[in-house]
């Protein structure tokens with residue numbers, strides 16, 4: 001029926017054509033691509049396939065420059081375990097109470113908005129760590145504007161710190177460094193600045209471009225100054241949004257509450273979300289029955305960079321799903337149905353599988369201009385050697401980026417980063433963990449492992465040279 005409509009011919013004619021080639025179909029049966037090609041040709045049409053993702057994506061109109069006004073920055077805190085992410089987020093949550101409003105933020109909803117004394121606002125994503133950050137990015141949501149990278153002054157820059165930095169850099173998110181626990185007797189902030197300098201990250205005090213603040217998340221020392229630096233960074237980004245339009249944004253968290261049904265925390269990126277709006281996110285949709293802020297107070301609307309809990313969806317969308325406001329429930333239902341169908345079909349197929357072959361093909365087509373590589377190895381020496389050789393393969397046409405390199409097993413984090421950044425993973429003398437392997441299969445990420453440095457270089461080099469040849 002759909003095909004008939006597209007060609008503007010009778011359904012019976014399409015069914016008849018199918019029968020003539022020996023395929024018995026009903027009016028609402030789905031045809032495979034080959035059948036569609038044959039039938040379309042029969043009626044003098046050629047076929048072109050647009051991916052269902054593209055077709056089902058909701059495109060919003062661009063804003064007129066004049067309608068845009070400043071909005072609060074959205075900030076994520078990342079760093080090594082125990083370096084103080086949670087303490088910092090807790091301290092800010094407890095001390096920054098919106099002027100004139102009683103009570104602090106008592107509940108955790110995945111995001112909160114604070115207002116400084118002078119009225120400026122910052123929104124924090126209250127799910128510390130780069131795992132959440134990258135998981136969301138892998139789903140296409142770039143929610144964060146600025147990352148605070150926290151490092152404990154009585155420790156050093158740790159592998160997870162490096163990973164967090166790599167994730168922020170891969171996402172092109174500016175970083176502000178917080179050197180924490182300066183109240184501790186063994187604290188040595190200079191050691192941290194030195195560690196960072198060794199990674200080519202020179203902080204401002206040392207003549208570099210990265211803002212850095214010594215803090216104690218526990219005692220609250222330096223936190224105001226840190227927020228000041230975050231706001232300075234935000235000013236340079238010149239973040240704007242149009243509050244006078246239908247809202248769009250991202251899902252931060254979802255759950256099923258016994259009494260209230262599906263509960264989702266959303267973060268509005270543009271427009272204003274209102275009670276009564278029809279929202280679609282992933283395959284879930286519904287009319288917003290009630291909205292709450294992070295203080296558990298009923299609200300009627302949420303503007304740009306403001307989080308809200310919404311009730312009324314018929315399912316729990318995944319963190320990182322984008323949400324849109326539709327005119328009618330009917331419209332939302334149709335898109336949700338299409339997406340559900342698409343998901344079902346896709347779960348039968350493997351997803352994107354981005355491998356060297358595929359990349360070389362896409363470069364040949366002129367679609368790909370960057371090759372992102374994640375290098376994991378058994379020693380510092382080997383990963384440095386490999387990374388350097390890869391970088392040297394860059395040409396005018398194709399930029400090779402090593403977006404992360406570290407010693408250690410290939411982890412789920414590496415796979416998520418690869419998926420979010422369209423990267424391939426090269427392992428030298430290391431293997432993926434079982435979980436990482438499963439995730440890589442699910443996400444369609446290629447992992448190449450080598451145990452002889454010559455092999456790794458040779459194979460990757462020749463594959464890349466081959467694909468660069470095609471571009472010339």
Ligand code: GDP
Nearest residue numbers: 080081082083084085086087180181216217218
């Ligand atoms: P996370 O794993 O990064 O979220 O780290 P936490 O915030 O849970 O902090 C880990 C431990 O370090 C906790 O016992 C905190 O009390 C402690 N801690 C965090 N910040 C500070 C600080 O500024 N000074 C001191 N002395 N301890 C801190």
